[in-house]
Amino acid sequence: MRKLFILLFVLANIAFVQAQNSEKELVQNTEKAVQKINDTIEDEGWKAKGTVSLLLNQSSFNNWIAGGEDSFSGTLGINYDFNYKKDDITWDNKILASYGLLQTKTADFEKKTDDRLEFNSIVGKRAFGEWYYSFFLNFRTQFSTGYLYGKDENGKEIRTENTQFMSPGYLTTGPGIYWSKDENLKINFAPLTSKFTFVDGSYTSGIDRGTDLPYVDGDYFGVNANKTMRYELGFYASVYYKLAIMTNVTAENTLNLYSNYLEDPQNVDINYSLNIIMKVNKFLSANLAFQAIYDDNAFQGFQTREVFGLGINFGF
DSSP: OHHHHHHHHHHHHHHHHHHHHHHHHHHHHHHHHHHHHHHHHHHTTEEEEEEEEEEEEEEOOSSOTTOOOOEEEEEEEEEEEEEEEETTEEEEEEEEEEEEEEEESSOSSOEEEEEEEEEEEEEEEEEETTEEEEEEEEEEEOSSOEEEEEEOTTSOEEEEEEEBTTBTEEEEEEEEEEEEEETTEEEEEEEEEEEEEEOOHHHHHTTTOSOSSOOOTTTBTTBOTTOSEEEEEEEEEEEEEEEEEETTEEEEEEEEEEEETTSOTTSOEEEEEEEEEEEOSSSEEEEEEEEEEEETTTEEEEEEEEEEEEEEEEEO
């Protein structure tokens, strides 16, 4: 019997070693297959990379004399690039999407801390040196309904619908010339750019606007009464610059400028974004996102937003 147990023990160990070897071989073969796919993709000129981040913030107070309010917020974001470069052709694409909510203990409604959907694409053919003939497209909108908040006569919080998906929606496109030193610095000039602003017709027809006053042309993102679109022709410039501030800290800057030839060309639309990532390890980072927008058709002044928090990141 003892010999049988020894024999079984030896066989089990042999099987375990073989299983370990098989597992290692499987991992190695998988890694080789993934690398082969990546090599094939890169040979064809494509490179893709992206991150998914989750920012969380929570506060709780109990008998806290200094004051405070329980709250919880979370923001989910996606930053994905898929670019092509081969011979004298380049094609850069970026998807930016983020959505965040804040809930406080005493508020009647949860409120958005972020809501963004943006797609950028620019294709270029080398003209000379580091300059390319280009054609670009930029699309921007939001995911869900936006509200204006206030109080009724009894002091109860109320909200009024103000925006929604594709209201507004922006499509900007046109030919130009493009300069790129490397993947971290890119500049595009487009002197004949078309800009389309799309809105829901209910906002410009006076339906459910919560007021008896007639709609004034251009009052809602520059769109006239009973219209659902505004067209502009102008000059567009964009700059993308990514730099390493220090070890494990990077800053990604994007600046878009637009001047409408057809109306008030001196009022330049500005859209600036800053995304700073302070990497802790492979999965954790502190993220700071800042955005400033000036568009006199939407608001007579600067719109700004800032989101900061500890992020859980997944690269792909």
